[in-house]
Amino acid sequence: MTLTVWKSPSDPSPSSVVVAMDTSGDPEVFVWNGPNKVWRSGPWDGLQFTGVPDTVTYKNLSFTFVSSAREVTYSFQVPNTSIMSRLVLNSSGAGAGGGLLQQ
Known part of the structure; x- marks a missing residue:
């Protein structure tokens, strides 16, 4: 599966x-900007993942x-249902994670 980032917050093209995850060798997640x-x-x-050591x-x-041989998957869960989590990748390829604790 490949996720494509929007051009901007107001332009979803x-x-x-x-x-995407590259599975041609040891599976790794990559972010590409063009080639x-x-x-x-x-x-x-x-x-x-070794490139994200504080995970x-x-x-x-x-x-x-x-x-x-049948699949390569990576997922995360937030066991505490009072926390909402999201991952964001902006149009330049910079990532951010965030969480919100419900009171």
Whole structure:
């Protein structure tokens, strides 16, 4: 699956920025801007993607990675239902994560 970023917050047409998992070797997530790779997650080491070393310290998130002959999937869950979470990638390819704790 490939996710294509909007051109701008007010223009939902596709930009040249895409996010996808490359499964041609050790599976990694990449962000491309046109033909250029602008970010990579590094391969999964059993706990986290090596290019995102502080992932294991995210106490409010639970990560799952599956790599087999039939599928490659990566997902996260927020076990605490009072927390809403989202990931955002802007039109230049810069990412941000956010969470909101409901009172």
